[in-house]
Structure formats: structure tokens, C-alpha cells
Amino acid sequence: MNNRNLNLEVHHVTRVEGHGNIYVNVKDGVIERCEWAVPEAPRFFEAMVVGRPYGDLHHITSRICGICSIGHTLTSLKATEAAMGIKISEQDLKLRKLALHAENLQSHVLHLGFLVLPDLLGVGSVIPLASSNPEEVKTVLRLHRKANEMSNLLCGRTTHPQRLIPGGFSKIPSMKELTALREKLKESIPDLQAVAALFKALSPKLPDFNRETEFIALTNSDEYALYDGKIASTDTGTAPVGEYISYTNEYVVPISTAKRTKHARESYMVGALARFNLNYDQLSPLAKKTAEMFNLKPVCHNPFMNNIAQLVETVHSLEDSIKLIDELEASGLKSQPDYNKPEIKVKAGRGVGAIEVPRGILFHDYTYNDKGYCTKANCIIPTNQNHGNIELDLKALLPQILDKSEKEIELTFEMLVRAYDPCISCSTHAVKVHFV
Amino acid sequence: MKPKVAFFDFAGCEGDQLQIANLEEDLLALLGQVEVVSFREVMKEHSDDYDIAFVEGSCTRLQDEDRLKQIRKNAKIVVAIGSCATIGGINALRNYREIDDAKRIVYGDSANLFDAYTARPIDAIIPVDAYVHGCPIDKDEFLHVVKSLLLGKKPDIPTYPVCVECKKNENICAFERGQFCVGPVTRAGCNSCCINEGTICWGCRGLVDNPNENAQKEVLIKNGLTVDDAIKKFRLYFGWQERRR
Numbered sequence: 001m002n003n004r005n006l007n008l009e010v011h012h013v014t015r016v017e018g019h020g021n022i023y024v025n026v027k028d029g030v031i032e033r034c035e036w037a038v039p040e041a042p043r044f045f046e047a048m049v050v051g052r053p054y055g056d057l058h059h060i061t062s063r064i065c066g067i068c069s070i071g072h073t074l075t076s077l078k079a080t081e082a083a084m085g086i087k088i089s090e091q092d093l094k095l096r097k098l099a100l101h102a103e104n105l106q107s108h109v110l111h112l113g114f115l116v117l118p119d120l121l122g123v124g125s126v127i128p129l130a131s132s133n134p135e136e137v138k139t140v141l142r143l144h145r146k147a148n149e150m151s152n153l154l155c156g157r158t159t160h161p162q163r164l165i166p167g168g169f170s171k172i173p174s175m176k177e178l179t180a181l182r183e184k185l186k187e188s189i190p191d192l193q194a195v196a197a198l199f200k201a202l203s204p205k206l207p208d209f210n211r212e213t214e215f216i217a218l219t220n221s222d223e224y225a226l227y228d229g230k231i232a233s234t235d236t237g238t239a240p241v242g243e244y245i246s247y248t249n250e251y252v253v254p255i256s257t258a259k260r261t262k263h264a265r266e267s268y269m270v271g272a273l274a275r276f277n278l279n280y281d282q283l284s285p286l287a288k289k290t291a292e293m294f295n296l297k298p299v300c301h302n303p304f305m306n307n308i309a310q311l312v313e314t315v316h317s318l319e320d321s322i323k324l325i326d327e328l329e330a331s332g333l334k335s336q337p338d339y340n341k342p343e344i345k346v347k348a349g350r351g352v353g354a355i356e357v358p359r360g361i362l363f364h365d366y367t368y369n370d371k372g373y374c375t376k377a378n379c380i381i382p383t384n385q386n387h388g389n390i391e392l393d394l395k396a397l398l399p400q401i402l403d404k405s406e407k408e409i410e411l412t413f414e415m416l417v418r419a420y421d422p423c424i425s426c427s428t429h430a431v432k433v434h435f436v
Numbered sequence: 437m438k439p440k441v442a443f444f445d446f447a448g449c450e451g452d453q454l455q456i457a458n459l460e461e462d463l464l465a466l467l468g469q470v471e472v473v474s475f476r477e478v479m480k481e482h483s484d485d486y487d488i489a490f491v492e493g494s495c496t497r498l499q500d501e502d503r504l505k506q507i508r509k510n511a512k513i514v515v516a517i518g519s520c521a522t523i524g525g526i527n528a529l530r531n532y533r534e535i536d537d538a539k540r541i542v543y544g545d546s547a548n549l550f551d552a553y554t555a556r557p558i559d560a561i562i563p564v565d566a567y568v569h570g571c572p573i574d575k576d577e578f579l580h581v582v583k584s585l586l587l588g589k590k591p592d593i594p595t596y597p598v599c600v601e602c603k604k605n606e607n608i609c610a611f612e613r614g615q616f617c618v619g620p621v622t623r624a625g626c627n628s629c630c631i632n633e634g635t636i637c638w639g640c641r642g643l644v645d646n647p648n649e650n651a652q653k654e655v656l657i658k659n660g661l662t663v664d665d666a667i668k669k670f671r672l673y674f675g676w677q678e679r680r681r
Contacts, residue, residue, distance in 0.1 A: 012476055014476050014477075014478075014479060014480045014482075015476075015477065015478055015479065015480065016477070017450055017477060018450065019476075040447075041446065041447040041493075041496045041497055041500065041552070042496075042539075042552055043447060043496075043527065044530045044538040044539070044541070044552070046541055047530055047533055047537065047538035047539075047541040048526070048529045048530045048533075048538075050533075050541065056672065059638060059672070060526060060529065060672070063449050063451075063525070063526040063571065064449060065449050065450075065451075066448075066449040066450045066451020066452070066453075066454045066455075066572060067449075067450070067451070067454055069449070069451060110454075110457065114457065114478055115478070118480075124479055124480035124481045125475075125478050125479030125480060125481065126478060126479075127467060127472060127478075127479060130464055130467065141460050141461065141464075144458075144460065145460045145461075148458055148460075156629075156630075156632075156633030156634075157629070157633070158454075158455075158458055159451040159454055159455055159458075159572040160451060160571060160572055162629070162630050162633035162634070162635050163633050163634060163635075165635065169634075170633060170634030170635050171633055171634035252544075338608070338634065339608060339610075339613050339634045339635075340634060341613070341615070414480075
């Protein structure tokens with residue numbers, strides 16, 4: 001192995017959202033290059049929104065990502081609302097939390113069922129599984145469809161929501177629709193347990209790889225933080241969202257159109273595993289049980305376990321959604337006018353919004369002039385925050401698997417990148433291994 | 437022999453490919469009729485031997501052009517899916533700003549590291565055989581276009597504005613609610629989905645063919661607007677089409 005030569009180039013890692021490449025070069029057993037690059041076309045959203053009125057911003061920034069469009073819309077609205085001092089009602093807050101759970105469910109189920117499962121079953125995509133494992137595929141499709149129905153009900157759409165607007169909602173579901181949704185969610189619990197059992201049976205295929213790193217996520221004393229909270233780090237404690245710049249410290253590397261970030265160390269990780277590690281105690285009872293099935297405990301430093309943390313969160317989102325609908329029922333759902341458009345008192349100011357979207361902590365930061373036009377914007381996307389950590393993981397993993405075949409190395413690397421569920425459109429877009 | 441299909445993406449959010457994944461059971465039925473040979477977002481395998489290419493996203497840099505031309509060479513039929521591919525989409529919003537300015541805003545001192553030019557739809561580079569408009573695309577319209585292509589027919593895409601569908605749905609006109617809406621100049625086919633959800637038409641399906649002649653003029657006249665006013669006032673999605681007019 002000492003004199004191994006390896007030139008590996010994964011150009012556009014598949015089964016991830018967007019384009020990313022891996023470059024590996026080993027000469028006489030010495031690793032000369034091991035890089036993670038994002039060649040995706042830059043999108044310039046921060047330039048696009050400048051000069052646009054406040055009512056357009058959430059619509060535009062939703063288009064940063066098709067998969068987490070609800071998360072981008074909500075973060076954008078929170079930034080605008082913070083800038084103008086707009087308060088939303090307790091009821092709208094609960095409905096927004098439901099919308100976020102819908103996205104979390106949809107995104108995690110899509111990732112686990114369509115993108116990760118094929119690796120664990122040794123095939124190239126979910127397509128052959130439709131005939132080889134029809135029951136499993138149907139279970140995943142059922143869960144995915146229910147999550148989409150939930151998005152439809154809350155947002156008026158599955159991708160690029162419509163009903164979410166500054167100050168609240170243009171339209172809300174009826175209590176009857178919400179209770180029907182609750183029944184569907186309850187019916188989904190056995191399906192989710194079946195998926196958990198399937199992943200449990202396949203979990204030995206997830207590599208046992210650990211590299212200590214820093215985890216960053218929102219935290220909230222009242223609940224498992226998704227919609228709101230303070231920034232928390234496993235290295236340094238907590239800080240208000242307004243201080244995000246001192247956490248993200250963005251920098252540009254020439255090989256990638258996606259920016260990177262670092263905080264207390266050379267890199268940090270965001271996403272389901274970061275949230276799990278920081279906020280484990282607040283998970284729902286069934287979610288904790290699911291974690292126990294996999295012996296997953298905080299603080300876990302195996303990035304491959306991000307997949308399992310997503311599974312755990314799926315259970316949490318389901319249980320918490322049922323609880324939120326119970327609460328809406330108990331307080332009585334107040335109706336609102338058709339074509340609702342909350343009155344907004346436009347004022348100049350700056351506002352930062354932060355939300356835990358499926359892939360991690362997302363920041364939007366807007367400045368408005370006194371006419372309500374955007375003069376400056378900054379968006380920091382979860383996948384960008386993970387790029388640096390992905391590369392350091394690849395570098396630490398390579399010596400451990402260097403005795404394996406090129407094919408196995410490539411698969412393990414791709415599995416690692418996929419475990420982060422990178423959203424490269426978001427980070428401009430990212431994945432592919434180049435062994436050069 | 438089943439037709440071979442491939443999916444490609446350029447600058448965009450991949451929300452249209454997600455809409456295709458969201459077909460759920462219908463997707464399984466569709467997979468019975470075609471053979472997917474390339475779909476980077478969901479499969480590892482890739483082949484350049486395909487009959488129909490579905491392309492999402494805008495062309496935003498010189499290096500995209502070669503890739504598009506290669507796709508055109510390989511495919512018998514090229515279908516543009518989603519606003520970014522059909523009309524330039526939200527990407528074209530940046531066309532109102534000098535590109536160097538946009539680069540500097542986003543990448544600061546490192547701006548010159550990255551290549552980018554005016555965002556444009558894919559038919560600015562290669563001939564396109566069929567369009568699935570919208571941001572995101574409508575699942576049913578996608579199925580309609582695919583079925584038509586498989587049967588060798590021309591897909592039936594509306595050439596009238598969103599107002600027609602909106603009135604049929606008995607919505608209260610956005611102008612009457614004191615809001616501004618581009619339904620009068622935007623191509624229908626979405627069943628006025630955004631207005632149905634209580635908001636406005638944002639124009640994601642692009643300008644209707646010949647908006648001067650065919651637009652819902654009465655709504656605009658009543659509100660003291662011309663077609664050109666409407667287009668200028670609201671430029672979220674028309675940044676490439678307006679340039680061409």
C-alpha cells in the first residue's frame with residue numbers, strides 16, 4: 001500500500017442536489033491532493049434582490065433552492081419582519097412551524113429513500129428498487145406524498161410556497177383540513193417505523209468513521225429549535241442570531257463557486273446531526289426511541305450518522321406536527337379574510353432571520369431603505385457551511401481506506417458527500433469525485 | 437423499444453426535477469413507458485445515448501453553451517422545463533444590472549475568479565422542441581407534454597393570458613384588491629394558481645405571445661396602465677424577454 005498511486009476524479013457526484021466534484025491524487029502512497037470543489041454556475045441572488053421592494057424578497061429568494069424553498073421563504077420573511085418590526089400572531093407562528101415540519105419531512109424522506117437507500121442496497125438509483133424492493137419503495141413514496149400534501153395544505157404548493165407572506169399568510173387551511181392532516185400523519189407512524197427498521201438492518205453498511213469537529217445549530221430553551229432560537233456551538237456556547245457574521249466568517253476558495261465558512265476550528269458542521277448533538281434532550285419521545293435503535297447519542301462525530309439523525313428528526317417532525325395541530329384545535333382556529341394581506345408599516349432598517357432548514361442553519365440578512373426597497377442582502381446557506389467540513393472529512397477518511405479498490409474508495413467518498421445531503425443549487429449548487 | 441430520456445440541469449434551483457419526483461405513483465407509471473438513462477440528481481448511471489433531453493436551468497456562462505450544444509447533438513427532442521430554461525426565469529432579474537456589478541456584490545474582491553454573463557433561456561443557444569413553463573413546472577402539464585411527445589403530437593400550451601383562467605376561477609381581481617399583478621400579460625396554463633392561493637400573478641410563465649394584441653387590455657386600461665407599463669413595473673421574470681422585445 002505504501003507505494004500506491006491513485007488518480008480519482010468524480011466529476012459531478014450523483015444523487016445530490018447540484019454539481020460537486022472530488023479530486024484525489026496519491027503518489028507512492030503519499031496523498032498529494034484531496035479536494036472538494038463546487039463548479040456550479042453562480043446565481044447572484046444577493047445582487048438580484050437589491051432594488052426590489054420588501055414584498056418581493058421572499059418570492060425571489062425562495063428560488064435559491066427548489067428543495068428547501070419553504071425554509072428560504074420563511075427565513076426571508078423573518079429577516080424582513082425583523083427589519084421592519086413586524087409581529088406575527090401566535091396562530092400564524094404555529095402554522096409556519098407546521099410548514100417547516102412539512103419541508104423537513106419531505107426533504108429528509110426524499111434524501112433517505114431516494115438518494116441514500118440505493119447505496120445501502122448496492123444499486124445506482126431508486127429506479128431498479130421499484131421492481132426489486134417494491135414494498136419499501138411504496139412505503140417511501142407514501143411518506144413522501146403525505147409530506148407533500150402537508151406542504152400543499154400549509155403553503156398552497158409543494159415547491160416555492162405561495163401562502164407565506166410578510167406578516168402572516170394570504171390563505172390558511174381550515175380546522176377540518178388540519179384535523180384530516182393529523183389523521184394522515186398518525187397513519188404514517190407505522191410507515192416511518194418500517195423505514196427505521198429497514199435502515200437499522202442496513203446500518204452496518206454505514207462506515208464507522210469519526211473525526212472530531214465543531215457543530216453549529218440554533219438552540220431554544222422551549223423546544224427542539226427549528227423555527228427560532230439562538231446560535232449554539234459545541235465549542236463555544238451561544239450567541240444571538242444578529243451576531244451570525246462572527247460565526248460564519250465566509251471566505252472564497254478559487255476551486256469553488258460556493259463560499260466556505262469557519263468558526264472555532266478549520267471547519268464546522270451544520271444539519272440534522274448538529275441539531276441532534278446540540279438539542280437531543282428536546283426531541284420527541286418516539287424520536288429518542290428511534291435514536292436508541294441505532295445507539296445514536298450526542299455528541300456523535302461520525303458524519304455518516306447524519307443520515308440517521310435525519311431519520312430521527314423525521315419522527316420528531318411527525319410527532320411535533322400532531323402536537324401543533326392539537327394546540328391549534330384547543331385554542332380554536334381563527335379565520336382570516338380571503339386574499340389576506342397584513343398591513344405593513346414600511347420603515348428603514350436591517351434585519352437578520354435564521355432558521356434550521358433540513359440541511360442546517362440558514363441566515364438571511366437584509367437592509368431596507370425608508371421606501372421598503374432592499375439596499376443590501378446577505379444569505380448564508382447551510383451547504384456552504386459544510387463544504388469545508390466535507391473536505392476535511394475526505395482528507396481524514398482517505399488514509400483509512402487507501403488499501404481498498406478505487407471503486408470502493410469512490411463509493412465511500414460519494415456516500416460521505418451524500419450523507420451531508422448537500423444542496424448545491426443553494427450554495428450556488430455541488431458534488432462529483434475527480435481522481436486526477 | 438422504449439424511448440430513452442435524460443435530464444440535465446444548468447443554473448437553477450432544481451425545483452422542476454423535484455416536481456417530477458413529486459409525481460410519486462405517476463412517476464412509476466411513466467417509468468414503465470420510458471427508459472431513464474441519465475438523471476444525475478437521482479441516479480449514478482449515465483449514458484449519452486438518449487432520444488429526449490429534458491433541460492432545467494438557464495444558460496449563464498460561456499462554458500454552458502458547449503454542454504447545451506452537445507445535448508442538442510445527442511437528442512432527437514429537446515424539452516425546456518421550468519422558467520429558468522424557457523424564459524431565463526428569476527436568473528434574468530440580474531440582467532438589469534451590469535454583470536461586473538453583480539459579481540462584486542456577491543464575491544467582493546474575488547469577483548474575477550468566476551465566469552458569468554447575461555442569464556438567458558436555453559433557446560438563446562440551441563433550438564428547443566417543446567416547453568414546460570412555470571416556476572416551478574406544473575406536474576400535470578409536464579405529463580401532458582411528455583404524453584404528447586410520446587404520441588408524436590404537438591403539446592397544447594395556452595396562448596392567452598392568466599386573466600382568462602383567473603376569471604374562470606372567480607377570483608377577485610388583484611387590481612380591485614389594490615395590488616399589482618402581471619396576469620394580463622403572462623401566459624396561462626397554471627390555472628391562476630398563485631391568485632387562487634390569495635396572492636398575485638408574478639409572471640413566472642413569461643410573456644404571452646404578442647402581449648400587445650392579446651393581453652387582457654380592459655383590466656390594464658381600467659387601472660390606467662398600458663402593456664408596456666405592466667411589463668416595466670414588474671420585472672421579476674421578464675428580464676430576457678423584455679430585452680428581446
